[in-house]
Amino acid sequence: MDTSLTPASPHALALIADTEASLREGLVPAAIYNDAELHRLELERIFARAWVFIGHESEIPSPGDYRLRYIGEDPFIFIRDESGKVRCLFDACTHRGAQICRAEKGNASHFRCPYHGWTFQNDGRLVGLPAAKMAYEGMDRECFNLHQAPRVESRHGLVFASLEPNGPSLEEYLGDFAWYFDLHFALGTPRVVGEPHRWHMDVNWKIGGENFSGDDYHTLTLHKSMWDLGIIPVPAAANMMGKHIQAGGEFASHSMSFSIDPNEDGPPPHWWGLTDEQAALLDRSRVTPEHLRVARRARVTVGTMFPNLSLILLALSRDPKRKPPSIMFGVRQWQPSGPNGMELWSWVFAWEEMPADYQREMYLNHASTFGTSGIFEQDDTEPWSSMTRTGGSTFARKQKLRLNYKMGHAGVGSSEVITDFAGPGTVWSNRYEEGVMRNLVWNWIKWMTDGAPDPGSNGRRDLRDLNLELLAEREARAASRNGGAG
Amino acid sequence: MSTIAAVDLATHYEVEQFLYHEAACLDDNRIREWFSLIADDIDYKCPIRITRERAAGAGFSDEGMHFDDDWGMLEVRVDRLETEYAWAEDPPSRTRRLVSNVRVQATERPDEWSVRSNLILYRNRYDYTSHQIIAGERHDVVRRTPEGFRLAKRWIYLDQATLATHNLGIFL
Numbered sequence: 001m002d003t004s005l006t007p008a009s010p011h012a013l014a015l016i017a018d019t020e021a022s023l024r025e026g027l028v029p030a031a032i033y034n035d036a037e038l039h040r041l042e043l044e045r046i047f048a049r050a051w052v053f054i055g056h057e058s059e060i061p062s063p064g065d066y067r068l069r070y071i072g073e074d075p076f077i078f079i080r081d082e083s084g085k086v087r088c089l090f091d092a093c094t095h096r097g098a099q100i101c102r103a104e105k106g107n108a109s110h111f112r113c114p115y116h117g118w119t120f121q122n123d124g125r126l127v128g129l130p131a132a133k134m135a136y137e138g139m140d141r142e143c144f145n146l147h148q149a150p151r152v153e154s155r156h157g158l159v160f161a162s163l164e165p166n167g168p169s170l171e172e173y174l175g176d177f178a179w180y181f182d183l184h185f186a187l188g189t190p191r192v193v194g195e196p197h198r199w200h201m202d203v204n205w206k207i208g209g210e211n212f213s214g215d216d217y218h219t220l221t222l223h224k225s226m227w228d229l230g231i232i233p234v235p236a237a238a239n240m241m242g243k244h245i246q247a248g249g250e251f252a253s254h255s256m257s258f259s260i261d262p263n264e265d266g267p268p269p270h271w272w273g274l275t276d277e278q279a280a281l282l283d284r285s286r287v288t289p290e291h292l293r294v295a296r297r298a299r300v301t302v303g304t305m306f307p308n309l310s311l312i313l314l315a316l317s318r319d320p321k322r323k324p325p326s327i328m329f330g331v332r333q334w335q336p337s338g339p340n341g342m343e344l345w346s347w348v349f350a351w352e353e354m355p356a357d358y359q360r361e362m363y364l365n366h367a368s369t370f371g372t373s374g375i376f377e378q379d380d381t382e383p384w385s386s387m388t389r390t391g392g393s394t395f396a397r398k399q400k401l402r403l404n405y406k407m408g409h410a411g412v413g414s415s416e417v418i419t420d421f422a423g424p425g426t427v428w429s430n431r432y433e434e435g436v437m438r439n440l441v442w443n444w445i446k447w448m449t450d451g452a453p454d455p456g457s458n459g460r461r462d463l464r465d466l467n468l469e470l471l472a473e474r475e476a477r478a479a480s481r482n483g484g485a486g
Numbered sequence: 487m488s489t490i491a492a493v494d495l496a497t498h499y500e501v502e503q504f505l506y507h508e509a510a511c512l513d514d515n516r517i518r519e520w521f522s523l524i525a526d527d528i529d530y531k532c533p534i535r536i537t538r539e540r541a542a543g544a545g546f547s548d549e550g551m552h553f554d555d556d557w558g559m560l561e562v563r564v565d566r567l568e569t570e571y572a573w574a575e576d577p578p579s580r581t582r583r584l585v586s587n588v589r590v591q592a593t594e595r596p597d598e599w600s601v602r603s604n605l606i607l608y609r610n611r612y613d614y615t616s617h618q619i620i621a622g623e624r625h626d627v628v629r630r631t632p633e634g635f636r637l638a639k640r641w642i643y644l645d646q647a648t649l650a651t652h653n654l655g656i657f658l
Contacts (some may be wrong), residue, residue, distance in 0.1 A: 068537075104536040104545075104647060194550025195534045199649040225571035231561065319558040343648060348550075363549070372552045373654035374534075375566050378574035380598055381652040 003311055006044060008448075010319040012037045018400070020445050026409030026434075027402035028441055033204040034391030038448070039339035046307050046447045047072030049164040050252065051173045053309040054078050054088055054149075056347065057157040058191040064107040064122055070335055070343075071161060077101045078159070081123040082109065088149035088161040089124050095144070105195070120146050147170075148280035156185040156286070158331075168480060175249020176424040177305065180256055183291045183423070184301060184311055186280030188351040190329065193363045197346040197371045203307055203384040205342040205390065208334035208442065212302045214244050214257030214436035217407065222379050228322035231369070231376075233269055233392065233481075234259060234299050244302070244408070244415065244433040245426025252443055255436035258302025260294070270296045273315030273327030281353045290422040304436075308334040313348045318368045328365035340388050346371060405441075408433035493599065498590045499629050501599050504635040509583040512657055520563045520657070525636040526630055530555040532642040532658060541601070547644060552654055563657075574655040581656060582608040593627070598638065601626040605642070605643045605658065609651065620644065620658065 008016070015038060016031050031039055053069045055078045059067055066079035068091065075091040078099075091101045093113035100111040102121065110127070112119045119128030124146035129136050149161035153170040155178075167173075174181055207291060211218070219226075220236055227236045235404040241261040261270075272295075284292065301313040312333050316483055317325045325442075329349040337343050348366040350359035369376040390396050406412045408428060415433035417426065493501075504523075511520035524530075534550035555563070566572050587604040607620040627639035642658045 056568055102537075103539045103542070106539060106542060170512040195536050195547045197550070197552065198536060198647065199651065199653070203652075203653040221571075222573060223571075225566050228569050229566060231562075321561075321563050322558045363551075364554055364559075367551050367554050368562075372651075375563060378653035378655040379572070382573045385652065427622060 006041075008041055009037055012041055016445060016448050019441065022208070022402045023400075023405075023441055025439055026404070026406035026412065026438070028405050028438075030272070030387075030391045030393075030396045032402040034340045034388050036339045039336065041448055042336065042444075043072045043193065046444070047163075047336065049162065049167065050160050050307050050447065051153070051160040051170050052307070053305075053331075054152070054159050054161045056190075056192045056331075057086065057159060060086070062107065064109050066101065066106060066108060066122070068104040069102055071149070071163060072336060073099070075099070076161070079108075079122055082121075083123070084124060086152055086154060086159055087123060088152050089120075090147040090149075091118075092147070093118055094126065094146060094316070100146075105417050106431065115383060118144075124148050157180065157190065158185060158397055168249075172249060173251050174254070175252070176247040176357050177249075177254040178254075179291075179423050180245065180247060180254075180303065181305070182287060182427075183295060184285035184303075184313065187284065187295060188353055190349040191352050193348045193350050193359065197348075198343055199235060199366075199372050200337065200341060200343050201381050202340055202383060202388060203342050203381065204340060204388045204442070205334040205336040206404065207344065207384045207387055208332075208344065208380075209304040209306075209308050209310055210386070210437045211441055212312065212332070213255035213304040214302060214431060214433070216240055216242075216257055216259070216302075216431040217434075218383075222383065223376060225379070225429065226316075226376055231316050233315055233317060233325040239300065240431045242429075242431050243418075243421060244431055244436045245303075245421075245423065245425045245440045246435060247423070248306075252306045252447075253439050254303070255439045256301065256307045256437060257431055258294075258298055259300035260430070261297040261299065264293075264297065266297070268301075269299050269315035269325050270314040271327070272329070273325050278354070278358070281352055283353060294422050304440060306440060307447070308336075310334070312370065314369075316365060316369060318365050326361055328362060328369060330366050330370055332370075338395070340392055405434045405438050408435045409438065448475040493590050493592050496597070498588075501590045501601055501635070502588045503629060505585050505588060505601065505603055505626075508637065509585050509607070513581050513583055515578050517564055517567055517657075521560065523635070523637055524557060524560060525631075525638040526557045527638060528555075528557050528560065529639045530560060530642075532644065532654075533642075535644055536647050544643075545647070551656070552649075574653055577612070579656055580610045584608075595629075597630045599628050601628050607656075607658065609656065618632070620649075620651055621646075622658070 014030055021033055022029055054069050055067055060080045063080050063082045063084060066077050069076050069078045077091050078205040079088040080086050091099055093100050095116055095118045097113040098113050100113045109122055117130040121127045126141050126144050149163055150165040152164040153160055155170060226232050239259045243260060245256050246253050248254050299315050304310045313329045315325050317323050331347045333345040335343040335345055348363050404477050409414045413432050415428045415430045418429045421427040498652050508523050531554050532552040534545040536545045538545035568573055584606040585603050589602045591600045603624050605622055605624055609618040622642050622644040625641045629636045629638045
């Protein structure tokens with residue numbers, strides 16, 4: 001038990017306990033999407049402990065390159081120091097806590113605090129004190145280096161930080177999900193194009209991550225304009241065919257969804273919109289033949305790595321009257337900003353192996369559909385903000401309003417667990433399934449209760465047990481169906 | 487541009503009136519009419535801005551764009567607004583575009599002017615008392631054609647690094 005955590009209030013504990021009870025019925029209390037006490041706990045128990053995405057190495061290629069980033073709501077300098085090591089320095093002078101990084105991007109060998117002039121090298125060391133002899137003779141400077149994220153790890157160029165000194169490694173935290181992480185980030189050499197789009201919306205951060213874990217069902221209504229205009233080449237019903245996956249390990253479980261061709265040799269799009277010739281340009285040395293088999297059949301990927309990093313690869317034609325389908329590839333982070341707000345950060349990726357004009361196509365595909373002005377994504381902001389409003393409403397609390405996450409839960413729907421998929425984890429076949437979202441809520445419960453001084457909350461929770469329970473339910477249902485048919 | 491020169495009052499007035507007309511089409515939700523004012527070689531961009539130190543310039547991205555549209559992409563946006571599933575803008579935002587500080591300069595082409603203007607865009611939705619303000623400068627190229635003025639280029643330079651709007655489902 002981590003006793004350094006602030007105790008949760010009875011209100012927060014009751015809401016978390018209700019979430020657990022509700023989830024066993026495939027329901028989630030609306031109130032968790034807009035609650036000030038839960039928000040405070042999320043910052044401390046989730047964002048200050050989990051592995052949180054900070055940026056991509058291609059954003060800071062040279063020593064001294066930096067970007068201002070956030071973990072939860074706290075500012076960090078994502079920087080490559082003079083020795084080439086990537087660090088996350090807390091953007092607060094160790095003297096009085098003033099902001100030392102005053103731009104969002106640049107190259108710096110040092111940061112000088114504007115308040116009293118304390119100066120730090122780009123590895124965080126305190127190297128300059130004005131009038132040091134007069135002012136600080138006798139003080140041990142070593143104790144006043146910049147604070148920094150105790151652990152920073154990179155995987156295929158994506159950099160994550162954990163503010164918890166002792167915890168699972170990034171690899172342990174990813175668990176089986178690493179297979180899917182590598183499928184998307186170790187195939188070819190992705191780079192970030194331009195600066196991330198950033199915008200604010202009155203939406204709780206969890207809602208975006210849940211949507212991207214595989215709320216494919218919403219595409220049939222909310223995004224119908226994309227099919228009406230011919231932007232998405234795979235017909236809407238066919239696009240619901242594919243896989244929902246929960247994969248992870250002891251510490252966290254992550255979710256993703258593929259629209260995938262049921263056949264090896266179905267019609268294009270393959271490779272999320274690349275032609276075979278284009279896909280052949282990508283460096284394949286870091287992935288397995290199984291990865292390639294799945295990638296060739298993939299038409300769409302969305303996924304969420306707990307807590308707040310999502311990815312999307314999508315075959316689309318942004319201007320269907322004039323352009324054939326091609327690919328977009330993006331990574332996005334749902335950054336908390338109060339209990340009822342978030343900043344969406346959206347990075348656009350292109351592969352370095354691709355010709356420059358194709359990389360630009362990838363950028364345009366993303367900017368026009370999933371950027372700030374994106375014609376696909378802009379419709380999402382409507383239900384997401386009203387869902388947040390519902391969560392904060394008095395009547396939802398009075399009524400104990402519980403939202404419906406029943407699809408694929410205990411006897412509901414048509415999606416089935418399969419065991420012959422190339423990748424690991426629990427795999428459901430067809431995308432009419434919401435276990436991917438429940439999985440993120442289970443993670444949320446686990447991280448929110450872990451270490452909480454509440455004997456009823458059962459301490460560390462083994463997610464795999466919960467997933468296995470759900471799996472057992474599915475298998476029992478399948479068996480009874482087969483029995484009925486026979 | 488080597489031959490930048492001030493323009494006569496009449497031309498300045500005409501070009502300015504074109505900007506007001508174009509803004510009124512958008513504020514009145516006459517989007518298809520607005521689109522008829524767009525030249526088929528339009529270059530419509532809105533670079534991402536980030537905070538930089540003074541010496542590093544204004545902080546506009548070379549590669550990162552909120553909009554990076556040609557005529558075809560703008561047409562897709564207009565077509566989409568006319569579908570029954572453009573939830574983000576149906577019901578539409580109530581917008582008011584204040585266009586000011588208009589500066590018109592001649593270019594090397596006798597039928598084209600380089601126009602800079604400031605934009606304050608007020609946006610309100612539903613019965614909310616809250617509103618969003620989008621502010622920036624626009625660098626346009628306005629062209630005279632036999633059918634009237636057409637917008638041949640618009641680059642929008644916004645004044646926010648993190649946009650305080652839930653989407654750019656509207657034109658700037």
